[in-house]
Amino acid sequence: MSFPKGFLWGGATAANQYEGGYNEGGRGLANVDVMPHGEDRFPIGLGQKLHLDFDADHHYPAQVGVDFYHRYKEDIALYAEMGFKVFRMSIAWSRIFPKGDEAEPNEAGLQFYENVFKELKKHNIEPLVTITHFDMPIHLIKEYGGWKNRKVVGFYENLVRALFTRYKGLVRYWITFNEINIILHLPFMGAGLTFEPGENEKQAKYSAIHHELIASASATKIAHEIDPAIKVGSMLAAGTFYPASPNPKDVLQAQQDNRNNYFFVDVQARGAYPAYALKAFEREGIVIPFEDGDKELLKENTVDYITFSYYTSNMSAHPDNLQSHEDASGNIIVGKKNPYLEVSEWGWPIDPLGFRTTMNEIYDRYQKPLFVVENGLGAIDRPDENGYVEDDYRINYLRDHISAMRDAVELDGVDLMGYTTWAPIDLVSASTGEMSKRYGFVYVDRNDAGDGTLNRTKKKSFNWYKQVIATNGQEL
Numbered sequence: 299m300s301f302p303k304g305f306l307w308g309g310a311t312a313a314n315q316y317e318g319g320y321n322e323g324g325r326g327l328a329n330v331d332v333m334p335h336g337e338d339r340f341p342i343g344l345g346q347k348l349h350l351d352f353d354a355d356h357h358y359p360a361q362v363g364v365d366f367y368h369r370y371k372e373d374i375a376l377y378a379e380m381g382f383k384v385f386r387m388s389i390a391w392s393r394i395f396p397k398g399d400e401a402e403p404n405e406a407g408l409q410f411y412e413n414v415f416k417e418l419k420k421h422n423i424e425p426l427v428t429i430t431h432f433d434m435p436i437h438l439i440k441e442y443g444g445w446k447n448r449k450v451v452g453f454y455e456n457l458v459r460a461l462f463t464r465y466k467g468l469v470r471y472w473i474t475f476n477e478i479n480i481i482l483h484l485p486f487m488g489a490g491l492t493f494e495p496g497e498n499e500k501q502a503k504y505s506a507i508h509h510e511l512i513a514s515a516s517a518t519k520i521a522h523e524i525d526p527a528i529k530v531g532s533m534l535a536a537g538t539f540y541p542a543s544p545n546p547k548d549v550l551q552a553q554q555d556n557r558n559n560y561f562f563v564d565v566q567a568r569g570a571y572p573a574y575a576l577k578a579f580e581r582e583g584i585v586i587p588f589e590d591g592d593k594e595l596l597k598e599n600t601v602d603y604i605t606f607s608y609y610t611s612n613m614s615a616h617p618d619n620l621q622s623h624e625d626a627s628g629n630i631i632v633g634k635k636n637p638y639l640e641v642s643e644w645g646w647p648i649d650p651l652g653f654r655t656t657m658n659e660i661y662d663r664y665q666k667p668l669f670v671v672e673n674g675l676g677a678i679d680r681p682d683e684n685g686y687v688e689d690d691y692r693i694n695y696l697r698d699h700i701s702a703m704r705d706a707v708e709l710d711g712v713d714l715m716g717y718t719t720w721a722p723i724d725l726v727s728a729s730t731g732e733m734s735k736r737y738g739f740v741y742v743d744r745n746d747a748g749d750g751t752l753n754r755t756k757k758k759s760f761n762w763y764k765q766v767i768a769t770n771g772q773e774l
């Protein structure tokens with residue numbers, strides 16, 4: 299069994315964790331730049347601790363990332379050597395509009411990404427570009443209150459218009475917001491959202507979410523007007539919630555937790571707020587700031603395809619039954635500990651079969667083409683005396699997940715466009731700011747404190763993945 303002809307194999311990255319060059323080429327400051335490594339990262343990410351600039355007490359890993367800004371040619375050559383058909387990356391918004399509200403884009407920023415896209419084309423690698431991967435220019439947060447303010451939709455429209463126009467013919471696949479649901483869990487890190495003292499946080503989040511959903515639909519409209527060949531996708535941090543037991547209360551809880559996640563894609567893919575959400579908002583007194591024309595815009599501009607990340611499944615227990623379950627760790631969205639699953643070194647449950655279940659659930663729900671744009675294992679790598687990493691643990695994780703994904707395609711009939719691992723090269727961890735949580739096929743010499751040469755070395759998994767791609771997933 300193998301994958302469909304033309305299946306897009308590759309790897310996924312994000313500007314804030316990879317690119318660096320934070321103060322070069324006229325780039326402005328963004329929320330993701332001021333996220334430090336260390337114990338303050340989490341409260342800052344949650345928006346509990348206001349932190350809108352650098353200070354001398356912290357190390358800020360996004361400033362350098364792993365220096366894609368200067369090393370993109372070397373890295374793209376490595377991806378080409380593995381046979382990549384697609385490469386996922388993101389635009390740093392503040393490289394294109396340094397403050398966010400300028401009338402004209404920054405030419406040096408536009409030129410940088412044009413160079414990257416041309417380099418990819420040279421190697422026959424299709425770019426898959428996330429417009430915002432957690433980032434927002436700091437100026438938009440300070441001056442306008444970020445996504446809570448409807449004006450920011452207009453600034454985002456300026457951004458996408460500049461991108462779609464400049465890269466017409468160079469970039470076909472776009473994603474509007476990375477893991478759009480993460481705004482509920484890490485509002486500052488995931489979307490630049492801050493709160494006033496005493497502010498109703500839930501109201502603030504759903505106002506911001508409405509604006510993001512409008513911006514996403516508007517981007518889809520603009521893309522199709524500029525170039526009908528462009529495909530625009532949504533992106534969800536996925537991973538199905540299992541009920542902790544057949545107790546009907548746990549089952550209902552799992553359904554509700556799943557809906558909290560799918561709510562975003564329900565709007566982006568079906569074109570309207572779902573009934574269960576409208577009822578919940580009414581009960582809780584949450585007012586969605588609808589303006590004239592919003593409903594039509596959402597209805598008429600649904601996404602072309604659905605992308606998602608999958609690292610782990612989750613488990614839900616009703617509040618009455620909570621005490622019988624320990625908390626799990628996970629990809630920011632944290633459920634209960636599933637006794638049937640092993641966990642990674644960071645405590646994330648490992649569940650390849652849950653990957654197939656999640657794919658089926660998403661495909662059943664939306665009936666649109668899917669694209670897996672993140673999946674991988676964060677692990678501690680120990681290079682030998684020659685600097686070589688034998689990462690069989692990573693190969694095993696990916697083999698099991700790709701095999702489950704193949705079943706979803708071959709046995710269940712899911713329409714899947716492609717698969718990009720997180721991440722093809724070691725880069726900064728989003729949740730912890732660590733370098734020691736490594737995902738790559740390529741080792742990068744840099745540690746948590748920011749020391750190291752940044753030199754690249756192929757790991758054992760490099761040749762393994764090369765073979766997976768060469769056989770279109772037949773040899774795992």
Ligand code: BG6
Pocket residue numbers: 312315476477535607629630672676720726727728729730735
């Ligand atoms: C996803 C993000 O949440 O998971 C990535 O889109 C992130 O930005 C990835 O890096 C893995 O999470 P972490 O915290 O291990 O880097």
